[in-house]
Amino acid sequence: MFQHYDRFSLQLILIVGAICEVFSACPAGFVFLSSTGKCYFMNTKTLNWFDAERYCNTIGSHLTTVLSSSEEVSIYDYILSPRGYSYNQVWVGLNDISNVGTWIWIDSSPVSYINWAAGQPNNEVQNCGALYKVITFAWYHMPCSELKISVCKYTGSSFVASEGKMYNRHFH
Ligand SMILES: [Ca+2]
Numbered sequence: 001m002f003q004h005y006d007r008f009s010l011q012l013i014l015i016v017g018a019i020c021e022v023f024s025a026c027p028a029g030f031v032f033l034s035s036t037g038k039c040y041f042m043n044t045k046t047l048n049w050f051d052a053e054r055y056c057n058t059i060g061s062h063l064t065t066v067l068s069s070s071e072e073v074s075i076y077d078y079i080l081s082p083r084g085y086s087y088n089q090v091w092v093g094l095n096d097i098s099n100v101g102t103w104i105w106i107d108s109s110p111v112s113y114i115n116w117a118a119g120q121p122n123n124e125v126q127n128c129g130a131l132y133k134v135i136t137f138a139w140y141h142m143p144c145s146e147l148k149i150s151v152c153k154y155t156g157s158s159f160v161a162s163e164g165k166m167y168n169r170h171f172h
Contacts, residue, residue: 027060030154035074039154040064042079046147049128052091053106056152062107063093064153072115072137079151080133091150094129094139096121103129103141107155115139 026032026039033040043055053063066072080090093106103111103121117138128144131137142148 027154029059030061030152031079033071033074033078036067036071040075040079041152041154042083042085043150043152044083044085046149047091048147049091049095049144049150052148052150053093056150059152059154060156061152061154063091064151065093065105065107065109066113066115066131066139067109068113069115069137071113072131075131075151076133076137085149089130089132089140089142089146089148091128091130091148092139093153094141095127095144096141097127097144100127107153116141 025037030039030041032038039061041056041059041061043052045055047055049063056062064075066075080088094103094111095106096103098104105111115138117132117140120139121141126141126143128142128146130140130142130148132140
């Protein structure tokens with residue numbers, strides 16, 4: 001099909017195609033953050049931690065990890081604040097459910113960046129982690145049964161093919 005285009009047009013087509021590819025990296029409903037190169041989904045329905053994670057799973061993701069200060073700030077600035085949720089407690093994938101006292105990310109990412117609020121985690125009956133902007137972005141551990149909004153993070157691509165939700169389906 002390309003024989004009908006001159007060299008410049010062909011390059012333009014390839015460039016536009018590449019740009020579409022970049023912006024198509026997120027499944028429907030997710031927001032792309034250029035600071036991390038990942039896709040995020042804010043679930044405004046308040047759910048307990050387990051149901052929040054289960055919901056993320058249904059859209060091919062997990063509760064979000066927060067792997068750096070810049071990712072944390074970006075989640076607030078570009079996912080939560082624009083939607084009016086900047087001061088709520090928000091479930092993330094942090095938990096010590098399987099081994100109390102050992103905090104892990106639900107998607108098995110290493111816990112390298114840590115931002116517990118002063119005094120957190122402070123007892124053994126709260127096994128799930130939330131962001132809490134009132135305390136300058138810090139992390140709180142909370143009872144998993146509490147109902148909160150949540151943020152899912154999409155890191156893979158395998159589920160998308162079966163779900164057929166990729167934006168790039170519309171570009172090709
Ligand atoms: Ca706590």
